[in-house]
Amino acid sequence: MPEQVYRGAVLAGDDFEPVRAAVIVEDGVITAIEEDSSAPDLWICPAFFNAHTHLGDTVAMDFATCGDLEALVTPPHGLKHRILGSTPRPRLIEGMRASIRGMQATGTAGFADFREGGADGVTALREAVQGEPILPLIFGREGGETIADGIGISSARDIPDTEEQVRRARAAGRLVAFHAGEKDLDDIDAALCYDPDLLVHCTHATRGQLRAIADAGVPVAVCIRSNWTLGVTCDAGRPPVREMAACGCTWYIGTDNVMFVQPDMLREMSFCETVTRMPPEEILRAAVGGAALAGRSFPIKKGNRANFIIIDPDRAGLGFSPDPIASMVKRVGERSILQTVIN
Template structure:
């Protein structure tokens, strides 16, 4: 392991991703200095992505030919994905999750929050799968798995009778509580809010009143827009109500949801949200790279933070013509220009 090194280029630094020509010095995995430079090599340095909502175990059901409702496909305990997971061996599951994590690393993701099915065994499998990889999962268990994880990843409150008990127990243990809410309608948002969650996932159909409460309580919302379209719980840019949430002051995070349907590629995700929902590139890139506030994780490039960034080589192709680095990263998903991943 190299204990000290430096990287020079145009870096997106600080909370606002200010583009600066700098040399970043890293010692034992920590950014110890960011030194201003007059001239740098044609490299762009961007904070690594944090994928704030995944189900990577669903890799074992990737692109299985299927049609059906949200309930028939992914709702526990009898959705199609749960049937496939129940028939999958531990070794196959671990290999599939490892393969998906390699894809995540390749596309610039250094961490992710996973709703892990399968109880304690499911949590154990993801821990084993990620043991020697440079991507770090925040594991949120289910069906007893939450006792062995960083917290609980609760399905819709309409899908389980134990959600309140689980959330209360997690709170007492100072663990993270994440809940799916408002994916197909607004009816489960209020009950989810009553559990005092650390974050909500989807809120695809949250009402103005619910959005106001979410903002007032400073609860982050993870939007998963490609998944919403593929599962047909939305057909347009009004759901999820991203602009209403942003206008109200809701903290937006970005997730890719089920690997069964969507590749966990954050560049593809933010390009989609930018194109379909017209969310500014600056806003999206901050949401996708700032880290995971419910877990106290920061990917911001600043002195004292862990080094979590990737480097793009713009010496070839057309990227060096960009007039706005952040817009180019968001709109053009230039993974082919990756030359380093420092997680």
């Protein structure tokens, strides 16, 4: 493949330092970032990694916009599970593929999905993603974990044989992820006992629990729009993102159930900033950093694979912004994206 050159204001490195530069890419790998004062007024930002999705829920989109957590999403009899169980496989695949393409259109280059439906559910997602330039990390359930990248457990209190399931996953060299602390704090300590690779939500985690999570080095995927939509919080301090950062936790951003929330990381970042008032660079880092779950690195730096989006700020009147990072987090929408580069 010939050398490719992308020019603009590059949010470069782990700190997203804006620099007018040319990004040189060969065979999908960034080989150089060269300062270029004549680069056009475009923004080049790392692509996003959606750290928690349920893409199968696309077929249940907006079936319900209110109701308690148990009635809507708790296995095995929640509304979404009944819809998934009655949906023909071709339609399920079609729905997941539509959401995958929607994610790409809004700058996402990878995602971590909790996939219901056992082994057939995992193979359906693999079929949906086939041929699409996006990196999937799949956490299976109900036997699907045996052919997935890991096991995704709804809650330590929901599964009677959690210990055996985790033991088998570890023996096979697979990842272990838990929903924890979504509706209350009671299942967080139990999840931590299994030394997971990822916790999802921790909406109601205490400071002591956050310190334990940080000490264990377990990252947390927060899903703020989903938490608000499902009514498990109406508090700017829940999920406790600021406390997570203060305690030294690694936190990532996910969008959770497509049943309620579009898997659009641009919207998720904007809502996160509005609710938490976290510094924009920290929110952008959380939207990019989840790639580490899949053993990848998305920041724009020499030696990394080229995964970034090119923004035309003038398409949405953002050319007046002196702070591309803040405007990326708070204002950029799909209309402003000229190109998504995924390798």
